[in-house]
Amino acid sequence: MKACRRFATIKADFERDVSFLRGPAERHQGSASAKSSAKSAVSVKRNMARALNTHLDRCRECG
Secondary structure (H helix, E strand, C coil): CCCCHHHHHHHHHHHHHHHHHHHHHHHCCCCHHHHHHHHHHHHHHHHHHHHHHHHHHHCCCCC
16 A cells, blocks of 8 residues: 555654653553543544544545
8 A cells, every 4th residue: 555645644643752752651651640531542542543544534645
């Protein structure tokens, strides 16, 4: 599958956000803030999947 430049940008931005959220969750395991960060990371991954699927449906270059 060939993806356009916009697809790569969307994916990279979301992956950066996920890594920012997972960092504190891994460093401070067991704390309330770590649990919150981990839940937020899962939510961001879900949003990434939704955004990428929407992009694939609408983008003529990716489709």
